[in-house]
């Protein structure tokens with residue numbers, strides 16, 4: 034049984050001991066103490082190169098942090114209200130996996146990883162990350178995840194890029210508009226900010242259950258997407274529309290801003306969040322953005338790599354697509370992760386997984402039955418496949434194929450075995466993660 038509340042999990046003793054040797058105090062921060070919460074929020078903002086948060090923003094961040102486990106690292110001589118020199122937050126949340134709607138795996142989500150610029154490159158982040166992974170494994174959570182500011186940071190801890198997404202840039206004039214098929218019934222309505230926030234949350238809560246790789250959002254995220262964070266002048270530019278079905282139900286929502294292009298009598302449309310639970314709603318919202326008068330370019334990030342947009346416009350060359358890493362996963366319990374999902378083809382292989390932290394290390398026999406269900410267990414048999422825990426983490430939701438990893442030298446197996454793994458692990462729709470965390 035795993036814990037579903039990271040806040041009940043104590044600070045990792047090994048990281049605590051290692052950092053104490055450098056005169057640093059690694060501990061869970063009590064967010065019920067407003068001064069401690071303020072110091073943590075300020076350190077987090079400083080770490081991410083943001084300006085000093087206002088009191089109203091600290092209050093909102095504290096509400097979010099109260100729901101999470103927050104670790105701070107303090108210098109031994111720090112005053113009671115001193116800022117931590119490093120931070121990390123985590124919580125346990127359901128991540129959708131392939132299978133019937135609602136199939137999920139508990140994910141140890143990691144956020145707010147910062148180390149003060151005065152204390153960088155002396156091993157603090159390593160202790161933060163290893164501490165998170167040991168704490169999650171001890172709590173019985175089978176997999177950890179994060180999104181990264183840089184793609185070079187987390188591979189060393191066993192994370193693999195698992196959920197690629199697409200950044201789309203659409204030349205709206207060249208696209209020559211989107212013509213909706215006859216019979217598309219969705220209509221569009223502008224939303225006031227409060228209603229936009231509610232619609233973003235409502236639609237995401239439904240779509241994330243069917244979108245492999247996605248996780249729930251949280252109130253501060255929807256508030257930010259809807260432009261409701263106090264003191265942010267840019268937030269006042271946020272506008273929203275919803276796609277309404279024939280019965281009046283919200284089936285999709287778009288939050289966006291318009292950025293004037295000087296001397297052109299036009300603007301760029303920046304998608305903040307676009308979510309739709311039906312193809313009709315998605316088409317209607319894309320048509321709204323691309324067909325909008327006076328728009329030069331539409332920008333959208335975190336779209337699924339199989340977004341139908343290029344197939345909606347008249348000129349596909351109007352759409353520039355950059356696929357980039359977004360969701361990073363780190364398997365902690367190999368059998369639990371491999372057994373949690375449904376597969377598309379039968380398979381029987383022995384995987385030799387190497388894990389420098391020892392958590393997922395070992396040989397594992399994965400048997401997938403004709404109905405797509407799997408069993409996985411430790412074995413002493415000779416391996417068919419050898420790979421690192423980072424590569425298995427990249428593979429587990431079908432975000433990359435075993436053939437590609439083999440070609441990159443990240444997985445050792447015969448071409449035939451790699452192909453069989455690919456057939457079993459692939460998905461009809463790409464995994465996707467529509468939020469940063």
Ligand SMILES: CC(C)(COP(=O)(O)OP(=O)(O)OC[C@H]1O[C@@H](n2cnc3c(N)ncnc32)[C@H](O)[C@@H]1OP(=O)(O)O)[C@@H](O)C(=O)NCCC(=O)NCCS
Nearest residue numbers: 080146147148153154155156157158159180181182185186
């Ligand atoms: C990224 C960050 C947390 C690293 O903290 P740090 O305490 O300096 O890192 P460590 O000293 O523990 O370094 C651990 C390892 O990561 C490497 N590393 C650290 N930062 C790196 C970076 N930005 N890119 C590539 N490698 C990095 C180190 O070289 C070291 O490698 P090694 O263990 O193989 O020798 C810190 O630079 C930071 O706070 N950056 C700004 C906020 C940020 O981007 N956070 C990440 C959010 S996803």
